[in-house]
Amino acid sequence: MRLTPTELDVAGLGREAATPVPAAEIPSNLVADRRQPRARALRQDAPKHDLSFESLPAYREILMERQVGPALGFTNPYYRVHDGRAATRTSINGRELLNFSSYDYLALNGHPEVLAAHEEAARRYGTSVSASRITSGERPVHRALEAALAEVYEAEAGALFVSGHATAASVIETILGPKDLIIHDALIHNCVVVGAQGARCQRKSFRHNDLDDLENYLTLTRHLFERVLIVTEGLFSMDGDGPDMFRLVEIKERFQAWLMVDEAHSLGVIGATGRGIAEHSGIDPNRVDIWFGTLSKALVGCGGYVCGSQVLIDILKARAPGMVYSVGMPAPVAAASLKALEIMRREPERVAALQANGAYFVAGARARGLDVGPSWGFGVTPIILGTDIRTFAMAQELERMGVYSFPVTSPGVPKGTSRLRFFLSAAHERAQIDTALDAVTTILDRS
Structure with missing residues (x-):
């Protein structure tokens, strides 16, 4: 059986005991020849290369995004700091919000x-x-x-x-x-x-x-x-x-x-x-x-x-x-x-509670005329708003009204299908779901 180098090392067979090798016994082709001249410098007319990270296209895109958001009146929705454990409620900057942005489907985080x-x-x-x-x-x-x-x-x-x-x-x-x-x-x-x-x-x-x-x-x-x-x-x-x-x-x-x-x-x-x-x-x-x-x-x-x-x-x-x-x-x-x-x-009743909440959310959203796409109505359901600007505006206004849901825009989803994603939990209460859906419709009615 032929072993790979990784398997030889794992088996303890890939290396000899770590004993020093006398310099005289090292093959000459493995010894650096210090008499060789150093590598020549680039020609004077060689093009200059910008090695700064600021030159990367990704950074220019990020700078543009940082400028556009505030110009449109949006705060940065990314990397928000939560003050503690995010469950059906969370706290951001000391303010408690209804939370629909976490994957804690069975309400076991912190059980x-x-x-x-x-x-x-x-x-x-x-x-x-x-x-x-x-x-x-x-x-x-x-x-x-x-x-x-x-x-x-x-x-x-x-x-x-x-x-x-x-x-x-x-x-x-x-x-x-x-x-x-x-x-x-x-x-x-x-x-x-x-x-x-x-x-x-x-x-x-x-x-x-x-x-x-x-x-x-x-x-x-x-x-x-x-x-x-x-x-x-x-x-x-x-x-x-x-x-x-x-x-x-x-x-x-x-x-x-x-x-x-x-x-x-x-x-x-x-x-x-x-x-x-x-x-x-x-x-x-x-x-x-x-x-x-x-x-x-x-x-x-x-x-x-x-x-x-x-x-x-x-x-x-x-x-x-x-x-x-x-x-x-x-x-x-x-x-x-x-x-x-x-x-x-x-406790399969946790799964049943999650599924009931998901079905309640989808039914309530559709009854209010909201676009939830093809959602089956389980743990995650989108509310599709269309444009990036409309989606960012909705997320920010919802947070002002005490509901936290994260915006997803292009290229994360196809252009024209930007959305808020609502993650349901087995622990969400029907009143909390109604509050979130009512807030969405209130904001849309104003616009």
Whole structure:
């Protein structure tokens, strides 16, 4: 068996004992020749290069944005400092607001059992595992959470990553190459695009939830690629809708492709017990090759996970950059998410309360003539306002009226579809939802 350099180092076989090597024994070609002249300076007529960060196009764009906002009377909505824990209410600059901007779907952030699990793990393992898991960063709680997540998806195994964004990017970079294709929903998260860039594979998007578009493209091109990976989301964070999983699975099987589903906003949110799009759709989760998601939403932690076959997980744990070359997830974070998952499974009434609140919000918005797009009415629903200026103005006026909802503008969404996103929680009260919707309609009536 041939081991890679990484595996040799892990096994303790890749390096000899650290004993000094006499200078006389160092090959001459590895010794710098100090007698060689230094590199010549650039010619006097060589062009000058501006190496300042201020010269970057991104910085010029940021400066323009900073100038336009105040000129239109808008305060900067980004990187706002919350004074404490953001739940159904939050405090910004000492002012309490109704909060619809957080992913705390099951109202578990700050739950006493979650806090206790976090604290016990911190006392036992410390606040950091201080290394990548492949070297000395593995703790029992990592394996316990991986097993619990795999059980949700009826998968053989799972893997935890310290970053949610790096989860998808690492998976794609590990399993695809230049002869392969990744084809994804047009509204897919940036982490999938970054993964495709790292894999140097061909990348194509199909129109949002338009499986005819997906099928037509594969009919014309499937024979050109060795492997094809189809990627979608269980619940889309911008529109609040999801895919037709029955047809999607049928397409992936007929075209001999892999299917990868992002469950970041669907775990704990959809399905009778919060087990995501497979439970919601009634499909066998084993018909999906790769399940991935994040711990920062319903499971109130941080980082990402992948669930699938044992072979897939073995490959990822040995080769995925976000696993092999990154520090392991802090044990207290894993313990908190493990406890949150346990509570989700134990108390399905939380999922039911979230879903009831989501349905109430969508029904109330539509009754007031607000555009919520194709939202299914679960944990996230947009109110689509159209222009960037109108959306920023609405967010600012809502905050003045005591309601906090974050504006999403182009290029985060297609031009002309700028919106406010409302994230619902199992703990939101109907009166709070009515207050927010009434505030939106009041502002629109004034304009």
